[in-house]
Amino acid sequence: MKIVVLIKKTPNTEAKIEPTPDGKSLNFASVKFITNPYDEFAVEEAIKVATQVGNSEVVAVSFSDDAAKDLVLKALAMGADRGLIIGNEGLENLDSLAIAKVLAKVCQDEKADLIFCGKQGIDDDNMHVGVMVAELLGRPHINVVSKLEVQGQEATVFREIEGGQLEKYKVKLPAVIGASKSLNVPRYTSLPGIMKAKKKPLDKKTVDDIGLNKASLLAVSKTQVLAYTLPKAKPAGKVFKGKPPEVMVAEVVKLLRQEAKVL
Amino acid sequence: MKVLVFIEQREGKIKQHAKEALSCASLLASSDVYGVCLGKVDADSLAQIKRYGAQTIYSISDEGLLGYNCLNYAQALCEAIKNLSPDLVLGIASPLGKDLFARLSARLEAGLLTDLVEVSVSNSQIKGAKPMYAGKTLAQVGFSSDSGLRLVTIRPNVFEAHEKSGESSHEELKVALPGSEDLKLLEIIKGSHQETDLAEASRIISGGRALASEANFKILRDCALTIGASVGASRAAVDSGYASHDMQVGQTGKTVNPSLYIACGISGSIQHMAGMRTSKVIVSVNTDEEAPILAISDYAIVGDLFQVVPLLTEEFKKLHS
Numbered sequence: 314m315k316i317v318v319l320i321k322k323t324p325n326t327e328a329k330i331e332p333t334p335d336g337k338s339l340n341f342a343s344v345k346f347i348t349n350p351y352d353e354f355a356v357e358e359a360i361k362v363a364t365q366v367g368n369s370e371v372v373a374v375s376f377s378d379d380a381a382k383d384l385v386l387k388a389l390a391m392g393a394d395r396g397l398i399i400g401n402e403g404l405e406n407l408d409s410l411a412i413a414k415v416l417a418k419v420c421q422d423e424k425a426d427l428i429f430c431g432k433q434g435i436d437d438d439n440m441h442v443g444v445m446v447a448e449l450l451g452r453p454h455i456n457v458v459s460k461l462e463v464q465g466q467e468a469t470v471f472r473e474i475e476g477g478q479l480e481k482y483k484v485k486l487p488a489v490i491g492a493s494k495s496l497n498v499p500r501y502t503s504l505p506g507i508m509k510a511k512k513k514p515l516d517k518k519t520v521d522d523i524g525l526n527k528a529s530l531l532a533v534s535k536t537q538v539l540a541y542t543l544p545k546a547k548p549a550g551k552v553f554k555g556k557p558p559e560v561m562v563a564e565v566v567k568l569l570r571q572e573a574k575v576l
Numbered sequence: 577m578k579v580l581v582f583i584e585q586r587e588g589k590i591k592q593h594a595k596e597a598l599s600c601a602s603l604l605a606s607s608d609v610y611g612v613c614l615g616k617v618d619a620d621s622l623a624q625i626k627r628y629g630a631q632t633i634y635s636i637s638d639e640g641l642l643g644y645n646c647l648n649y650a651q652a653l654c655e656a657i658k659n660l661s662p663d664l665v666l667g668i669a670s671p672l673g674k675d676l677f678a679r680l681s682a683r684l685e686a687g688l689l690t691d692l693v694e695v696s697v698s699n700s701q702i703k704g705a706k707p708m709y710a711g712k713t714l715a716q717v718g719f720s721s722d723s724g725l726r727l728v729t730i731r732p733n734v735f736e737a738h739e740k741s742g743e744s745s746h747e748e749l750k751v752a753l754p755g756s757e758d759l760k761l762l763e764i765i766k767g768s769h770q771e772t773d774l775a776e777a778s779r780i781i782s783g784g785r786a787l788a789s790e791a792n793f794k795i796l797r798d799c800a801l802t803i804g805a806s807v808g809a810s811r812a813a814v815d816s817g818y819a820s821h822d823m824q825v826g827q828t829g830k831t832v833n834p835s836l837y838i839a840c841g842i843s844g845s846i847q848h849m850a851g852m853r854t855s856k857v858i859v860s861v862n863t864d865e866e867a868p869i870l871a872i873s874d875y876a877i878v879g880d881l882f883q884v885v886p887l888l889t890e891e892f893k894k895l896h897s
Contacts, residue, residue, distance in 0.1 A: 330709045409688070410685070438691065441681070449682050476772060481761070483762055534720065535685075541708075543713060550875055552878065558880070568875060
């Protein structure tokens with residue numbers, strides 16, 4: 314089985330995210346980048362499924378700059394077989410749909426039977442790309458997946474929806490699976506794994522190499538960020554301390570009713 | 577500007593947030609607003625939604641739309657769009673809405689802005705604002721073209737729902753669905769806890785590592801019941817196994833936007849605060865006066881949550897008597 318896993322480079326979750334002075338972009342000067350946390354669950358699941366069905370290849374793909382090499386190497390160290398970076402130079406501001414076109418083309422060329430990605434990027438929080446890749450390939454997707462069982466050319470998939478409920482689907486492969494945190498626990502990379510990863514194939518290609526071109530991708534991009542701002546600061550609130558708890562609680566509940574009017 | 581609002585239903589009941597989407601559409605397009613509902617809808621639910629300003633509510637109640645199937649839903653909504661030629665299709669950024677609109681965007685090659693907390697139209701130019709990085713920054717976003725079909729989902733609980741005078745008409749649309757065998761919804765497995773998802777909840781009470789065990793979350797659930805709140809958790813509590821992941825609030829959990837958020841024993845990591853800072857009113861209960869969460873709290877109680885939360889429960893009960 315050919316399995317493609319899509320990974321994205323994102324700032325780490327502790328990072329302070331600040332707009333540049335002109336507000337046109339974000340200041341990443343002192344930000345450490347990591348694999349999008351949800352993509353780690355995707356990599357883990359891809360390797361798990363490959364091991365389980367046997368005779369499989371896992372290809373880790375990122376549409377990114379050279380810094381994504383570390384992310385792809387990590388996926389290889391976890392157990393992916395091959396890496397591919399499609400360079401995004403001059404295409405950093407493409408929207409989700411244009412990015413999905415690039416990744417869908419890769420999945421098509423790879424003749425993927427199963428495609429994994431994280432349920433969303435923790436940067437723009439859109440939940441777009443995986444779903445769009447599936448649509449562009451004319452295949453089903455199931456996003457926010459907490460459990461997956463592959464049986465031959467089919468899979469049983471559990472999707473998390475509101476209120477802790479699960480939708481249980483039967484899907485014919487190929488399909489795109491968006492990983493939720495509850496899907497698995499990603500393995501640690503071992504030292505032998507890291508050594509092996511360095512010997513695994515890691516290709517770098519341009520969009521032209523895969524038969525697309527920059528101009529048409531820029532034309533396909535239909536949305537844009539005009540400016541970034543910080544969320545409004547909250548005015549200082551009221552602090553209750555040093556009184557008996559029942560007194561403080563009564564005061565706060567009164568204020569919630571009369572001042573804040575939320576009860 | 578003609579706006580088509582996607583009206584979401586689950587098991588025949590229209591989601592409350594659909595009213596917010598219709599009211600938002602009325603602000604943008606005045607009276608040129610239409611609704612479309614996929615699946616079978618209860619008569620009561622339909623009667624209610626008719627009071628929110630749409631000219632006509634269309635429904636497509638094919639068997640293939642009873643539960644959510646992304647292929648059937650995308651097909652049906654595409655047909656409705658082809659029939660009605662809106663400039664903007666507006667939905668709610670719920671689990672279903674986000675999923676469906678992404679599919680639709682790729683199918684129709686239409687730009688999509690997701691989870692907007694502000695949206696405006698001027699001279700047919702649509703702009704909005706959207707939290708990114710779980711709310712650490714707010715992005716001003718727009719479309720590269722001021723014409724053609726555009727897609728937007730809005731965040732639940734942000735836009736106010738207003739009843740309007742008059743009543744929408746109702747029409748059934750007949751659509752041929754592909755009947756694909758590629759994807760089948762087999763069943764919906766009920767959750768063990770609350771029905772309202774955190775991302776859509778209007779009241780949330782959350783617990784952190786200070787809860788110290790899964791069993792202790794009961795005091796939060798008891799308190800939540802008295803005010804119809806949903807129960808959330810910090811990442812620390814989830815990682816310690818005290819709460820399930822769908823309860824996690826923050827950057828690798830859910831971004832929430834309730835009118836009331838009560839944080840119990842949560843110190844306030846940057847990731848947690850990013851996910852809940854837009855809550856209208858924040859109450860925190862913490863033994864540590866220096867905890868970062870106090871800085872964004874409207875009301876902070878410095879005290880032991882095991883004493884304070886049961887007292888809150890008692891006070892909330894009094895509100896009903």
